[in-house]
Amino acid sequence: MRKTIVALLLAASLQTMVTAPVAQAQSASGAALPDDAVAHPNRYFRKQSPEDKQLTRSVRRQIAKLKGVDVSDVSVSSRNGLVRLTGTVQRADESQQLGQAVQGMTGVNAVINSLTIRTRM
Amino acid sequence: MKKFAGLGLLIVSSAAFSQSSVTLYGRLDAGVQYLSNVAGADGRRSALWSADSGDDGASAFGVYGTEDIGGGYKVNFKLLDYLLVTNGLSATPFWNNAWVGMSGPFGSFRMGRDDSILKDGNFDYDPFSQQHAGLASLVRGANWPNFSNTFSYYTPTFGGFDAGFQYSLSGVPGQFNSARADGVQLSYRLGAFSARTVYQEVRDPNGKYSDLYTAQKQLFAAAAFVGGAFKVQVSYTYMAAPDAPLGGPRYADFGWLGLTHTASPFLRVTAAAYHIHQRDGQGSATLLDLGQTYNLSKRTSLYATVGYLINGKNTNFSAVEQPETSAWNPAPGHNQLGFYAGVMHYF
Numbered sequence: 251m252r253k254t255i256v257a258l259l260l261a262a263s264l265q266t267m268v269t270a271p272v273a274q275a276q277s278a279s280g281a282a283l284p285d286d287a288v289a290h291p292n293r294y295f296r297k298q299s300p301e302d303k304q305l306t307r308s309v310r311r312q313i314a315k316l317k318g319v320d321v322s323d324v325s326v327s328s329r330n331g332l333v334r335l336t337g338t339v340q341r342a343d344e345s346q347q348l349g350q351a352v353q354g355m356t357g358v359n360a361v362i363n364s365l366t367i368r369t370r371m
Numbered sequence: 372m373k374k375f376a377g378l379g380l381l382i383v384s385s386a387a388f389s390q391s392s393v394t395l396y397g398r399l400d401a402g403v404q405y406l407s408n409v410a411g412a413d414g415r416r417s418a419l420w421s422a423d424s425g426d427d428g429a430s431a432f433g434v435y436g437t438e439d440i441g442g443g444y445k446v447n448f449k450l451l452d453y454l455l456v457t458n459g460l461s462a463t464p465f466w467n468n469a470w471v472g473m474s475g476p477f478g479s480f481r482m483g484r485d486d487s488i489l490k491d492g493n494f495d496y497d498p499f500s501q502q503h504a505g506l507a508s509l510v511r512g513a514n515w516p517n518f519s520n521t522f523s524y525y526t527p528t529f530g531g532f533d534a535g536f537q538y539s540l541s542g543v544p545g546q547f548n549s550a551r552a553d554g555v556q557l558s559y560r561l562g563a564f565s566a567r568t569v570y571q572e573v574r575d576p577n578g579k580y581s582d583l584y585t586a587q588k589q590l591f592a593a594a595a596f597v598g599g600a601f602k603v604q605v606s607y608t609y610m611a612a613p614d615a616p617l618g619g620p621r622y623a624d625f626g627w628l629g630l631t632h633t634a635s636p637f638l639r640v641t642a643a644a645y646h647i648h649q650r651d652g653q654g655s656a657t658l659l660d661l662g663q664t665y666n667l668s669k670r671t672s673l674y675a676t677v678g679y680l681i682n683g684k685n686t687n688f689s690a691v692e693q694p695e696t697s698a699w700n701p702a703p704g705h706n707q708l709g710f711y712a713g714v715m716h717y718f
Contacts (some may be wrong), residue, residue: 288402292600306599309411310562315528322495322565325633327599336633337597339501341396342669342717362635366666367717369398370494370501371431371451 281362287332291362295327297335302329305357309333316351319344324365331359338368374632390439395426397432400425401456402674402713404503405689410702419699424456426691426711427664428505429676433468467517478526485523488537488554489591490515492569496593496604498629498643499660504678504709507692508658509647510625511584513610514591516573518552531560548578566594577615583623583649584695587612602631604643622650629660637666647688654685664715675712682706 284296300304306328313321323337333352340346349363383397397552406421408416424430434453440446448471453462472481490501493514499505507515521539535556554571575586593606607626615621630642645658662676678690680701687700690709701707 259479292634295599307562314560314562316529320495322560322595323597323602325563325597325599325602334599336600336636337602345669364633366669366672368428368500369396370718371398371429371433371453 259296279363283332283343285364286327287334287362291334291364295329298327298329305331305333309352309358311357312355313348313352316348319347319351321348323368324348328358333358333360334362334364336364337366339365340367340369382397391437393434393436395432395434397451397641398428398430398715398717398718399456400427400430400713400715402711403427404691404711405709406699407708408701408705409699409707410687410705414702416702416705422457423503423711423713425453425462426713427672427715428501429453429462430456431467440643442475444473447472447474447479447481449481470521470523472523476527478524480522480524484517484519484523485521485537486554487516487571487573487633488519488523488535488556489569489571489589492516492535492556492558492567493591493593493606494518495565496567496595496606496629498602498604498627498641498664500663502660503691503711504658504660504676505643505692506627506645508678508680508690509645509656509688510608510610510623511688511694512692513584513587514589514608521552521647528560533558543576546578548574550576551578552575563597564594565597566592568592580612581616582612583610583612583615600633602633604629604631620653623653624648624650639664639666649686652685654683656683656686656688657681658688658690670717672715674715676710678709680707680709 280281305360306326309326318342324335324339327334335348345365349361352358352361402423404421404426405421409419411417431451431453433449436448438446449468450466451468452465453467455462460687466484468484470481470483470485472479490622493506494501497506501515507681509533520542521537523537525535526533537554539552541551543549552573554569556569558567570590572588573586575581580587588611595604605628610623610625612621616689625647627643627645629641631639631641633639640663648655659679660676665673680688680690680705682688682701684704687703689700690707693699
């Protein structure tokens with residue numbers, strides 16, 4: 251039992267080291283992300299189909315209604331069900347809450363959470 | 372066995388009921404700063420290099436607590452102190468925020484020492500997120516004070532709209548208006564677009580609007596569009612100090628336009644122009660800002676900002692926010708180049 255936990259922890263820490271320090275992808279299915287989406291996100295997410303744009307709008311509307319999260323500086327883009335969050339939030343738990351909420355929205359397969367923290371003090 | 376299951380349930384439900392937490396948090400910002408053209412006492416102009424704390428954002432240490440009292444209601448408190456990492460001292464004698472309040476279906480309410488409603492309100496619309504060379508430079512900090520003896524109430528959101536109200540009591544017997552401050556805010560959000568207006572009054576100890584930069588009325592209006600890779604922010608503020616002495620600045624128009632580009636998950640580049648026009652020939656000034664932040668992680672970033680301050684004939688604003696009497700100001704009518712770079716770490 252303890253060995254399994256240690257192995258899991260190791261795997262988790264390795265994964266965070268391998269993935270980019272800022273962009274953390276959350277994928278429920280564990281599906282691999284397109285290389286382009288990680289390497290050149292701006293270019294990748296610029297090419298949006300009408301369906302992508304609709305999903306982007308829908309995600310924006312839904313995150314604006316979340317309680318306890320300030321989304322003033324959160325921008326959303328999406329392609330083929332992959333949603334990217336960029337910008338800043340006030341606290342680390344808001345970033346986590348947002349990523350999880352978006353992950354659970356209809357039409358979303360995976361989330362690239364590139365949010366950083368910028369607290370109003 | 373059944374008894375145990377029941378006990379388990381009880382414990383689980385009470386745990387879900389009273390979710391309380393106390394969080395220690397803050398940020399440390401250290402860097403180096405350069406200012407050109409600083410006015411010397413003997414009329415000479417010189418450059419200034421200094422170690423700086425808080426150019427990107429004030430270094431601060433705080434405690435935030437929340438207690439879930441059930442029924443959707445929470446009791447919240449906040450203690451926050453600004454400090455200087457350069458010498459380890461508190462920026463002003465302790466707790467710049469110290470309030471306790473409640474939140475729930477009615478919105479949120481808090482009492483104590485708090486950010487002014489304008490300071491909290493303009494943060495979302497400032498391209499430089501309240502950096503040292505930015506929205507406060509041309510108004511000598513008039514748009515980011517903190518107030519004591521303050522009551523603040525924020526409504527929940529109705530169809531994209533929300534409102535805020537703030538009132539600071541004087542605490543002086545028989546002088547209701549002495550150093551009184553009050554403000555009201557209205558915000559609207561639709562998808563990537565948002566807009567806000569704030570009206571704030573700050574009175575001097577005699578109850579007068581006697582100084583454009585310390586005791587005045589301000590009407591702020593701003594809009595922002597937060598697109599995929601680009602963000603645009605624009606604002607206008609009308610400032611009035613009708614009781615200020617004639618011959619000095621009494622009325623002003625102030626505004627800015629900024630563009631932020633998220634070039635990659637790591638890099639953000641921001642450019643902005645700030646401009647103030649002091650009415651009745653009191654002089655105008657412009658600040659051109661170019662800056663970037665490079666994220667090393669979610670919580671740590673490197674920053675660098677260049678601000679070029681163009682003073683009119685009668686103004687002596689510094690590129691970094693300074694009071695009128697500061698030794699860092701240039702001579703009236705002279706420009707100043709400001710530059711700073713450093714590291715910001717959130718914890």
